[in-house]
Structures are given as C-alpha cells and as structure tokens.
Amino acid sequence: MGYKYAVGHEVHRFDTLAVLMAKATPRRSGDELAGVAAADPEERAAAQLALADLPLKTFLDEPLVPYESDEVTRLILDSHDRDAFAPIAHLTVGDFRDLLLTDDVDGAVLAALAPGLTPEMAAAVSKISRNQDLVLVAQKAEVVTRFRNTIGLKGRFSTRLQPNHPTDDPNGIAAVILDGLMYGSGDAVIGINPVSDSIPAVMTLLKMLDDVIQTYAIPTQGCILSHVTTSLECIERGAPVDLTFQSIGGTEGTNRSFGVTLSILQEAMEATRSLKRGTVGDNVMYFETGQGSALSAGAHHGVDQQTLEARAYGVARAFSPLLVNTVVGFIGPEYLYDGRQILRAGLEDHFCGKLLGLPMGCDICYTNHADADQNDMDTLLTMLAVAGVTYIMGIPGSDDVMLNYQTTSFHDALYARRVLGRQPAPEFAAWLEKTGLFDGETLTRRASPSGPFQAVLEAAR
Amino acid sequence: MSGSDPKSALPAAVVPDRWEALRELTPARIALGHTGVSLPTKHHLAFQMAHARAAKAVHEALDPDAFAALLAARGWPAIALSSAVADRTEYLTRPDRGRRLSDASRTALSAVVSAEAPQLAFVVVDGLSRAAIESHALPFLDAAMPMAAEAGWTVGPIAVVRNGRVAVGDEVGEVLAATITVVLIGERPGLSSPDSLGVYLTHGAKVGTTDEARNCISNVRGAGLPPADAAAKLFWLLKESFGRGFSGVALKDDAPVSQAIDGGGQNFLTGR
Known part of the structure; x- marks a missing residue:
C-alpha cells in the first residue's frame, strides 16, 4: 500500500x-x-x-x-x-x-x-x-522524577555535573566536582564517563562519588556511566550504585550492538531499586540516546534516524528513568552535519521525549569534525531552555577532556537560569543556599562561600 | 552602575576563582572565574583559538606509505592501504566507505596473506587524528610487539590505512584470517587533546562485526594513558580474549587497578 x-x-x-x-x-x-x-x-x-x-x-x-x-x-x-x-x-x-x-x-x-x-x-x-x-x-509538559531530589518541576532547570578525567584519576575528578558545585551544577546527577569499563576502577569511582555526596550532604545522585552489565556486577560486589546508566537505541539490533536487551535493562532496574538508596523516589535508570545510532549499528530497517530516536524513548519509558538525554551532536557530521541540523534534532528529540512522558534532557554538543560552534550551541541552549528542557550537561569551560567534544559549561547553565529566571531542583537549591554557595533570591553566586567548603577551598589556595 | 558620579570607576568585572591551584590535578578548564555569570573574555577567546586549531587538524590525512616505511625500518612487515573513501570531505560524511578497504587495497592485502593465519593483526588507522598516529602509534607498538613476541603469538603484517574507521580493521582481520585484530586509530580531536589514540581489540573480526564485540582502550597519549601502560592493558585483554575465545562487552576488564587510579592516598575533597 x-x-x-x-x-x-x-x-x-x-x-x-x-x-x-x-x-x-x-x-x-x-x-x-x-x-x-x-x-x-x-x-x-x-x-x-x-x-x-x-x-x-x-x-x-x-x-x-x-x-x-x-x-x-x-x-x-x-x-x-x-x-x-x-x-x-x-x-x-x-x-x-x-x-x-x-x-x-x-x-x-x-x-x-x-x-x-x-x-x-x-x-x-x-x-x-x-x-x-x-x-x-x-514547554507545556511537566515530567517529574525523583531519587534524592525532585527533577522536572515547572520553573526548574537542572544540570548533570560531568567531571570526566582522561585517566579516571579520583583527585582530578574531585577537582572538577568542586569547580562544578561552586557554580551550582549537579542537581540532575554527578555523572562520570569512565575511561575504562574496568570493574575495579568503576568500583573505586562509585565509592568516591558516594563519599563526596555524603561528606557534603548533597541532595543529588551519583552515576558512573559504564555498561549496564558492569553496573550489575558492581551492585553484586556491594558497590554504592545510585543510578544505573545505559545507552539505548530504537531497534532490537541497535540495542544488541550496545550489548543490551530489554530483559537486561529490566534486571538492572530491579537490582538498582533493591539497594533502596533513593530518599524521595525510586527512579533509578539513566539513559542516553542519539539520532544515528541505529544506522551506525546497521540496524535501521530503512527507517529515518529521527523516528528511530523516538523509538528509543519508547524503550526508556518502560523503565521509569530518572533522566534521559539525547547526546545530540556527539555522533558527528555523518548523521547531523552542522549547527543547523544539530539544532533541529535537539528540538525534535526534546519534544518527542516530553510528549512520550520522559524527563528529557539534552547534551547540547558538537565535535570538532562537525561544522558547528559555540554560537550554534547558544541558540540550541536558549531554545531548549525556553522549551523547558529538564537538564543539560555541565563541564568546565565546555571542553570535555576525556570524551573530546564540546558541551555546555557551568557558565552556560547559569546564563540560562539567569535570562529565564530558572532555579535548580528545590532540594539542591536549598542546599546551595544553606552551604553559602548561592544566594537563592537573586540566583547569585557568592564570592566567598562560608560553610562546609571553606576548609577545602582554603587548602586549595 | 547606579553611582551618582559618572566618572567614578566601576568595580572590576572579572571575579577570579580561589581554587586555581587545583588545575594541577586535571587538564579540565576549571577555576576560570566569571564576569556576571559569564565566561571572562580571556577564556572565551582562548577557547575560540583552541576550537579553530582542532577543527583544522581534522582535515589532515595520514601518509600511509611513509608510516609503513617507519614500521618496516623496525623490522616489522607493513603494508600501506587506503579505505574506499576518495578524500577527507567524503571521509566525514561516508562512514560506510571508511569502514571498507578500497578494491586496490583489498587486492594488495590479499597478495601478502601467508599460508598460516596469524594469531594477531595490528591495523594502524588515521581516523580523525593523524597527530595521534604520528605521536603515539610507534611508542605503543614498541611496547606491544615485544610482549606479543614473548607470549609467542604470531603477528601478521601491520596494515596502515588512510581515511579509515575502526571497522576497516574488520576487513583487514578477515582477509588475514587473524584470530584477534587490534586497531590503533586517531580519536576525534578534543580542544585540549588533539592527539588521542584509541585501541580496539576484536576477536574473530570480519566485515559486519558490530561494536559490542570490541574492547576499547581510549585516551592513549602522554597526558592520558601513556602508550606503554596502554600496551600492558592490551596485553591483559589479549590473554583473556585468547583464553576465552571472544571479545567485547562480555569480556570484563577485571585487571587490578593501578596505584594512581586507586587514589593511593587521600582524596582532597572527601579526606578519605
């Protein structure tokens, strides 16, 4: 027909x-x-x-x-x-x-x-x-999810603090976490892309993240973005796993190329929930997606990449995730050639995700082989912030020194919050004020924070 | 701004961050300070320059003949090849062609196949960073080849491929009938790391192999994972992969964590 x-x-x-x-x-x-x-x-x-x-x-x-x-x-x-x-x-x-x-x-x-x-x-x-x-x-949609804080409320704009380091060095990662927290980043998650999927290395980072969150009583969650089967093994070995991460796609073949099936995702969700580490909710999954992954895996069935991307959200919503984001410009110019195509795709992905009831964020990003620049990202950031994007990434100076691409900076998030009057998740906003990092009324960063970070900042001078 | 005297100086715009000393711990752009909520001019323009340089580097392809000659000079048989891509612009938009050898290269490679299939095939591919190959591929092989020799593994001719993707190694591995194929490829250049090398291990590689069948060691460069350390990591993975007869997500890297990554000492942020 x-x-x-x-x-x-x-x-x-x-x-x-x-x-x-x-x-x-x-x-x-x-x-x-x-x-x-x-x-x-x-x-x-x-x-x-x-x-x-x-x-x-x-x-x-x-x-x-x-x-x-x-x-x-x-x-x-x-x-x-x-x-x-x-x-x-x-x-x-x-x-x-x-x-x-x-x-x-x-x-x-x-x-x-x-x-x-x-x-x-x-x-x-x-x-x-x-x-x-x-x-x-x-921007009409309100999708609210919870783990240790409440994400997605109207008027809120959250960030994933992404403290990647080229060798997974815990002190190097901690330095970026501190930098990000000082800039009010990290209410969606503090999420590290590890260099290796090595179980002992991932266990070390999970412990360190948990130590940071507990030491400073931060109302947020940690995540190591390793393969789902690595997270399962870490849970098995007693590691403190808040969220389990996985990249997913819109066809069975794409997911197979990622080494996952729906039943593995189900097993991961149940195992992570069984740890009962959430304080205000049990949304425990974190998914990343991106147009083009199915074609890249040779599993696109002649269907266009945007439709297949939306089908990945069909996978995500079966597992009540805390966070989903499209890594829109990461895949490269073979799939989204320039800033104009990245802009369009980012808006489509956010729209489709929200329509399907997902806590949709966006990694507003580009690679050095795409015809795109910071101005293109400013346009997408501003339009997505107006559209009510649930969260964006936060990286020092937009430069991910491990994944080798450019995404939004801590400063970029403050820009969006400033021009649109948005606040972080309520529990996190209260923490920023209580710890003396931000003035809640005016969204202003305090030059000399008092409180628990004073000692570590003094030592870093 | 609201001062009554229009000639009085405004306060300094840029607020520096007090933790600049932490830059020793990471190459990330931390402690940039801020003006209002925004990036100070100095850091904004430094970024523009870094981006311009990285974007330019992407368009430089490797000279496979020259690199193969360097390998041959070390006594390692090598062969210069090209993907099915015509030029650098096509390389960026046609990954399907970058994953396949040109007809001429496939013919040339077939001509050097030996009667006994090698256990190990190394494939050097420029990918998105010629600089990564030129800076780190030889130091990596200098460490890896003796390990292979000591383990008694037979190694096929080293293929050097221009304008290739990771999966071009699958065709090389298939033609050579290698048990395990190891691809060294220039990763996408970052602003602060234009010369990062990626290493991909695939057991039983053949055309059409997908990524879940690979193990990857990334960020191989001086400021990342040093080439000799990466070779040691590869050696561990090779032993596991030969032993178990597969590679990929099912082959978990359970090697002990090095002292550096284990923290060895206290974490400055948590005191633990």
Missing part, C-alpha cells in the same frame, strides 16, 4: 510508511547516508503534506519495524494504552499538530495522552512542526 500527494499535475508517490516518514523528515546527513532522505525540498514538502493527512491510528496497524523480529516494536505496541489514545484516535497527524498547539492542551492533557502515543506518532507530528512549535508544545 502506498501514499501519494498531488501538486497540480504532479503526483508524488511514497511506496511505504517508512518511505513517507523518511522523506517528510527535515534534511539531515544521516538520512542521506542511509539513502532514505527526500531528493529535494519539494519532495520533502509533498511528503509532509501527505503525512499530515495520515490517520494517527495507521501507526498501530503498520509497524515500521517488523513486530515479529523486533522486541522494541513488540514493547511499543503491546504496552500501547488504547484508552489514553481514544481522545485522539480519530485525528490525522496534521489535526494532531493543530490540537497540540491550542491552549486547551496543557500539561495535564499531555500527561494523560502520553501512554496513548507511540513513538512513531510523536515523530510524525514533529516532522510537520516548525522549531517554534517544538518549543511551544514541549
């Missing part, structure tokens, strides 16, 4: 739903690499017009990736909530965009719709939305 759209005498034909979705996608290098992109802007516009006429329920009847051979498709369709879908079951993709933009649809309506939406529906409506639509709709 095919789809078509006529412009005057010219008829544009799209053989399958996957072809229609791919050709309706705003331009990006990864879809061109996969050979699924529209040939030119006119074909893209025709595909978007045809997609707008498509009934949303089509996505329940025509899986883009086969149900029989893909456990992600089975998860999405088997867990689809028909009752939640009922209010929009009669709509086309275009009608759905129109509805989302009305004032009748607020955060509560979005939350009620979320279980009735499949990732493919979210992806479809994003494809026919402008950047400002992606901002306007996403």
